[in-house]
Amino acid sequence: xxxxxxxxxxxxxxxxxxxxxxxxxxxxxxxxxxxxxxxxxxxxxxxxxxxxxxxxxxxxxxxxxxxxxxxxxxxxxxxxxxxxxxxxxxxxxxxxxxxxxxxxxxxxxxxxxxxxxxxxxxxxxxxxxxxxxxxxxxxxxxxxxxxxx
Numbered sequence: 001x002x003x004x005x006x007x008x009x010x011x012x013x014x015x016x017x018x019x020x021x022x023x024x025x026x027x028x029x030x031x032x033x034x035x036x037x038x039x040x041x042x043x044x045x046x047x048x049x050x051x052x053x054x055x056x057x058x059x060x061x062x063x064x065x066x067x068x069x070x071x072x073x074x075x076x077x078x079x080x081x082x083x084x085x086x087x088x089x090x091x092x093x094x095x096x097x098x099x100x101x102x103x104x105x106x107x108x109x110x111x112x113x114x115x116x117x118x119x120x121x122x123x124x125x126x127x128x129x130x131x132x133x134x135x136x137x138x139x140x141x142x143x144x145x146x147x148x149x
Contacts, residue, residue, distance in 0.1 A: 001139060005074060006035035014065040016043065018054035018080075026050045033063065034095045039140075041076070044092045045133040052133070055080050061137055064145065073145035076137075083134040092134035 001009075014033045019025045028051055033043050041063065045052055055061070059079045066073040083089045100123065107123060110116040 008067040009033045009035050012065045012067050014063050017062040018051050019058055021057040026054055032099050041137040042092050043135045044131040046129050046131055075143045076139045077141040078137050078139040081136045088134040088136050
């Protein structure tokens with residue numbers, strides 16, 4: 001992954017696609033994806049239900065995101081591994097704390113009171129939850145979702 005793709009992962013909501021062993025798809029938004037190397041992404045499992053079952057049954061995943069500031073969009077495909085303790089789990093807890101501080105700045109910049117209140121409630125919810133697991137994704141393929149010009 002390029003440094004630009006790593007930054008876009010860190011700055012945007014991404015969508016994680018998983019599937020059951022027999023191929024039934026599931027896609028969820030992930031508010032925190034962080035590149036820890038040139039081919040590894042770390043995310044946290046806060047409330048996964050179907051996603052966690054899918055990850056345990058089928059390690060193949062895809063992440064998709066669009067960065068509207070840069071007008072770039074990518075799909076990353078790879079394999080996932082679940083960690084419920086140890087170094088990767090500790091690292092995802094640390095990343096969550098850093099991102100929570102950054103989200104305070106985003107929330108303060110929201111001008112619509114209703115949206116700001118909803119964002120504050122979501123942040124408080126996340127701050128009071130401990131992740132159930134860290135999910136390490138090893139990226140094997142990268143595709144641009146933008147048309148070639």
